[in-house]
Amino acid sequence: MILVNKDTKVIVQGATGKMGAAHTKRMLAYGTKIVGGVTPGKGGTTIHGVPVFDTVREAVDATGATASVIFVPPYLALDAGCEAAAAGIGLIVLITEGIPPQDTAKLVANTRARDVRLIGPNCPGIITPGETLLGILPGVIFKPGPVGMISRSGTLTYEIALVLSDAGHGQSTCVGVGGDPVKGMGYPELLSAFNDDPATEVIVLIGEIGGSAEEEAATFISERIKKPVVAYIAGQTAPPGKRMGHAGAIISGGKGTAESKMKALKAAGAHVATTPGEVVEMVTTARGQLLRT
Amino acid sequence: MILVNKDTKVIVQGATGKMGAAHTKRMLAYGTKIVGGVTPGKGGTTIHGVPVFDTVREAVDATGATASVIFVPPYLALDAGCEAAAAGIGLIVLITEGIPPQDTAKLVANTRARDVRLIGPNCPGIITPGETLLGILPGVIFKPGPVGMISRSGTLTYEIALVLSDAGHGQSTCVGVGGDPVKGMGYPELLSAFNDDPATEVIVLIGEIGGSAEEEAATFISERIKKPVVAYIAGQTAPPGKRMGHAGAIISGGKGTAESKMKALKAAGAHVATTPGEVVEMVTTARGQLLRT
């Protein structure tokens, strides 16, 4: 497993909002060690039995939390992220969708300068099945096992985890890096973490059209990754010039096509699936080969 | 000697302005290795035989310079300092006077984050007598020798260096840290550098009223400095509430008096002079004792 485990102490920024409260409850039910919520002006109250603080600094001082899941509204996310980083939080999972991308860029600059890991924004978060859940992934779909997953998509991750779980391929950790063009951690850092993680046998990379992150991941895979990688790219039939749901999912100027990404990944030695069903088959094959070798 | 020596490659930002040009000429005459000037739009020309570049990056790439002396107008200084830091300059000597202090604070934040040493602003610069001069100090006054000098003042430094030189006490390096309330390097870092410098026997610290830097230096001296320190504080008879020339030289709310500083320095074991003449006597005594021990 990477990034988080059952001992990770987590706070929730925006814990008393509608979405924050609902997911705080779900995360607690999953077993996540939620040690505090943060909502300015609501300090001293509780939410689902968890103490609420006015500031992240106070929450960190009182609880020793090292990770934060952020559910604040889009225009407050930069402030919330900077607050977490300044208070010593080491891992920020930014769920919020619709953040102005220039705000994200400023937050990325801030967290990079402080060596804080940022996941998201516009992401479902992280799950280490059976241990902890930081975000909004539906815990019931994921099972413990040896497949490490990295994905730019939310529900597509659930879909693929579902078919993998059904086929007996549980997951070490799944990380949704988010669908925005500018974001925190990307493929290379996470591929590298999974490569070093003894609990991960096979890595599943779920990409989509837009940008060149998958092409760069391919280069990284060919140079640095020893474990088998199964890749799937969504948007193989997407028309050019149209934004396909995610702010980052657009083929522009002939760049960012699924074809280009699949080609690069194949050339890097990854197994490239065209449907979720094929992902399962390829993981089965890869794990079979691992057993034989 | 500290910070700079005869091999230090120096560029001058604002080299084609009136003051920049005049001091480029003087520094060259002193022997400073001025390898380039920077003035946007004047790239390709020369000033006193030195090539002028449009940007610091270009100058650094072409010359391998590691230090920059900045003479640009006050409202352009933040930009110039950030440019130097971004281009890989490791030591910035900011001569300019009248910089808005919030700009200085932003520059200080920028250089600290990059581990760039900043001297100034509103300072005379640095001289390692007989080796190199970065700034506007009158080279003829300074002689090589074992006295390290740190000062918040310009001409007062010249005055004290003059009487020291006349008495046969040359200087290892003299650093004018500047008279502004917000500035780059302060007493502790420079005291520490002189303490570690084999060429320095005695440290002369020239302070003035305002702030609490001398009180903090006193604490630092008592805890960390092994070499004899002779201190002089200007403004012993200054009335409270009046700004005495330097933006930083003001006694306010009963704080920042010469009395308080002199008391703290005495308590820390420094020799505290009341006139430049006494500085000379105390340096003579200190060096005499060094010879005996």
Place this chain on the structure above:
Amino acid sequence: MNLYEYEAKSIFSQFGINIPPGMRVTKPEELRKVFFGYPLTLKCQVLSGGRGKAGGIKFARDLKEGEALAKQLLEMTIGGSRTESLLVEPKVAIARELYLSVTLDREQGCPIFIGSAEGGIEIESSANVVTVPIPYPYQPYVARDLAKRMGLSGNLLSKVADLATRLYNCFEKMDLDLAEVNPLVVTEGEEVVALDGKIIANDDSLGRQPYFKGWQSKHLVDLSDRECRSRLMGLNLVELDGNIGILCNGAGLTMATMDMVKKFGGRPATFLDVGGGSDQEKTLFALEIVAENPNVDVILLNILGGITACDDVAGALVNFMKKSPESRLVVRLRGNNQEIAEKMLAESGLKLIPDLEPAVKEAIEKSRTLAGARN
């Protein structure tokens, strides 16, 4: 949100960027009010690219020629986008053309300057392009680095750097995705002028940009009516040419479903991401707008509940089926509150399919039957 050239230039001007004098004209006779001399440039105001090649820019030597050209240009449609108005400017005496823009670089995660000593070009296909990442907080030296790398020198370097700093300020203060000057011209009098300008405002930032308040609807003209209405509801609809309407929650899942439909031999008619956490009302709107498309024979609804509660979706389905027969529907629904949803839908006779691949295949099968019935 794409802006028209005249809007972009007005914003540039507010940030101190030189633009030519200009007048917006919606009728040929308005040319008489032009306050600067001939020859004139008349430019179609459209949101699509390729205007020059399509003949959307003309020069007039006098009023008579101008009026004739204006009439002709005002009727043009370029790249599917109708001419909204004309921007009329004096013809500029150009000594040199450059390219300059600011945009966000997704790979580096920061804004970048893009510059070229060659202007009026397709920047994607040009060889002489330089890019400079822009650190935050901004300082003007970054613009000088850019101008230097573009190969400029002397006064021109300083002038272009100054303009680039203003362009960045505009980009940051107005929350833009793109601020582009192409070409940036150097006149024979050594003035640096934005001869053409393009701005894309960031959609997610419109709520904090009072300047753009109320602008959105009139700038969605390159979308179909249904795409446009969806956008205003906060939904992402892309219309395609097939007969299977696809609705899913989540962009990646919608794309994957679309890809599977195509792979197994079906033809997608819509891509509609109803988003995460969408409510009953929004889901109903989504079902209706897909059903409204006359090409749609089958609606494939694929919801995997993460944030989305299945019972909310079921509620929307129950309402939808009051007006629309369930026979066109193929529903894959799985996730939170799935049992409640199943119960709600059991009464309607709508069968839920738990897995995606069978659902896709069912939808394709049904689309063939229904398309056959229609022909």
Place this chain on the structure above:
Amino acid sequence: MNLYEYEAKSIFSQFGINIPPGMRVTKPEELRKVFFGYPLTLKCQVLSGGRGKAGGIKFARDLKEGEALAKQLLEMTIGGSRTESLLVEPKVAIARELYLSVTLDREQGCPIFIGSAEGGIEIESSANVVTVPIPYPYQPYVARDLAKRMGLSGNLLSKVADLATRLYNCFEKMDLDLAEVNPLVVTEGEEVVALDGKIIANDDSLGRQPYFKGWQSKHLVDLSDRECRSRLMGLNLVELDGNIGILCNGAGLTMATMDMVKKFGGRPATFLDVGGGSDQEKTLFALEIVAENPNVDVILLNILGGITACDDVAGALVNFMKKSPESRLVVRLRGNNQEIAEKMLAESGLKLIPDLEPAVKEAIEKSRTLAGARN
């Protein structure tokens, strides 16, 4: 540059900080135009501190009492500063008083918030003070950290934090040395209001703050006429009570010279730093303004040439001596172009003293002689 309370509040208001309704009054009869009800607060507008203790704030129950108090207050001089006008406000029902300010911290090298849950106090001597360093670029969480450390909670925490963010924006955008609200009051209706405000604008930044254009001269009222004229010439003059006028280049050297004069038994009459790189005209102005002071018997000019060229100084001296006898002058001059300077002054008979201590002693000697001659 110190601002009056009414000016500070007007600026606060432009940054969205709540201030009480208010009216500036320069004549008692203007009270009739007050647009809000009694009781009123009448406050002397002065640049000095300690106004409350000096009786510069009064409350009026009706117009008659108000006019009488206004007449009396408008004639007050507080801490040497004449009342410029009155600020009239309705009396506020106060539930709680706080303190809030933003200033630059010289030791940390960054702006800081200073806050206290106790208001209307001398912040230097208060125990309940918290400070929070402000990183750049600013984010509002810093203000929430402050409010929390001030011991606030609930809605009040959010309201004070919001006001603190606005105060910081004001501090940064307007280039202030100090933005202070003391007291910041919580009204009985739970509104957070800046009841008194103080702003010190940074002198070095006035050139880039169009808002303050032309303000400087009318805000130098706590300086003497000569100090004021010097400031407008860019010179730093402080007048003292002795008879030796001291002019030097550089603040530290001027202070050291002053200290030496005092130490060796003399009495300094002026501290005048002519600055580095000062030109001939400025030096002449400096000599003349020192000579103008009737208490000055001797002028001690101490120039150690770094940036300053000695020949420029000599030129100023030559001109000065055309009007003023050299007998009052003691000149120490050393540095760049010293030989040229000596030659220029040789003709006038003015003797240059190369070392500081002898020059100081000579000036003291001469001051005794001349003071004796005068008595």
